[in-house]
Amino acid sequence: MTRPPSSILSRLVRTPAVRALLIQCGAAPLTLVLVYLLASLRLSWLYPVSYLTVAVVHGLVAAAITWRAGLAPWWRLIELLFPLAVLAALALQLPSWIFLLVFLVLLGWYWSTFRTQVPYFPSSPGVWDAVRQQLPEPRAGGGRLRVIDIGSGLGGFVLYLARVRPDVDVVGIELAPLPWLTSWLRARLSGSRAQFLRGDYEQLDFGQFDLVFAYLSPAAMGQLWRKAQAEMCPGSNLISYEFDICGKPPDLVIHATNDTTPLYKWYF
Numbered sequence: 001m002t003r004p005p006s007s008i009l010s011r012l013v014r015t016p017a018v019r020a021l022l023i024q025c026g027a028a029p030l031t032l033v034l035v036y037l038l039a040s041l042r043l044s045w046l047y048p049v050s051y052l053t054v055a056v057v058h059g060l061v062a063a064a065i066t067w068r069a070g071l072a073p074w075w076r077l078i079e080l081l082f083p084l085a086v087l088a089a090l091a092l093q094l095p096s097w098i099f100l101l102v103f104l105v106l107l108g109w110y111w112s113t114f115r116t117q118v119p120y121f122p123s124s125p126g127v128w129d130a131v132r133q134q135l136p137e138p139r140a141g142g143g144r145l146r147v148i149d150i151g152s153g154l155g156g157f158v159l160y161l162a163r164v165r166p167d168v169d170v171v172g173i174e175l176a177p178l179p180w181l182t183s184w185l186r187a188r189l190s191g192s193r194a195q196f197l198r199g200d201y202e203q204l205d206f207g208q209f210d211l212v213f214a215y216l217s218p219a220a221m222g223q224l225w226r227k228a229q230a231e232m233c234p235g236s237n238l239i240s241y242e243f244d245i246c247g248k249p250p251d252l253v254i255h256a257t258n259d260t261t262p263l264y265k266w267y268f
């Protein structure tokens, strides 16, 4: 079912990155008024009204609004420094295509992170092996096990499992185009049978999988649990690395070798 446009818009406006952007834009007219007042005080011997003054005032106004709006503390620093960073970038007088290129690379890499609040950061081979140990032995004469990594990044876990468990069908799904393309190429170039889908795991039916592996972020866990509860079949498992689910204690906590960060497992 598609969501009504108003709910998509209100969800978008509630995301911290979009709120931060709106605050930065909203601070501009206030900054103009303040700078105008400062200029009219004729105190230029104390502080010259320059682009630097404007950037400092803009940063301070944006940081103050961010504080009032109750965004996480690191956003105040980002809002404070953003106008100064723009000024510094302009001072470098770089050709404009560089900004476009950097923008496109960041867009390809992070894509919807502003909405999902799940950026890319990889898990380690020790974690992949700990997840592998949670899989049952190959089914004698039975159907093949199906495993998915939701948010598969560069594909490390999926490629590993496809290599060490030939009896398992392993799929990765990734929203951001550049990490997905990298994982897809890695599979093609290494001749792996791992499958990589480009898309949103929210649109996928978890009922097809015996094991769902997630390494996401605290912001995603509540919705992930609701989806898993609605769709996962009896006998299947959900494993999350690092992030647990508020109000839903795991059935098992696993520690990978040499890793203090736990894996959480829920049985369905």
Ligand SMILES: C[S@@+](CC[C@H](N)C(=O)[O-])C[C@H]1O[C@@H](n2cnc3c(N)ncnc32)[C@H](O)[C@@H]1O
Pocket (backbone or CB within 6 Å): 110, 116, 118, 119, 120, 121, 122, 123, 124, 149, 150, 151, 152, 153, 154, 155, 156, 157, 173, 174, 175, 176, 179, 199, 200, 201, 202, 214, 215, 216
């Ligand atoms: C923390 S990384 C984990 C990467 C990989 N699973 C690993 O263990 O190395 C999370 C990944 O999930 C992706 N992601 C976030 N939300 C997603 C969604 N709704 N559907 C598909 N991928 C998503 C992000 O783009 C990011 O690459």
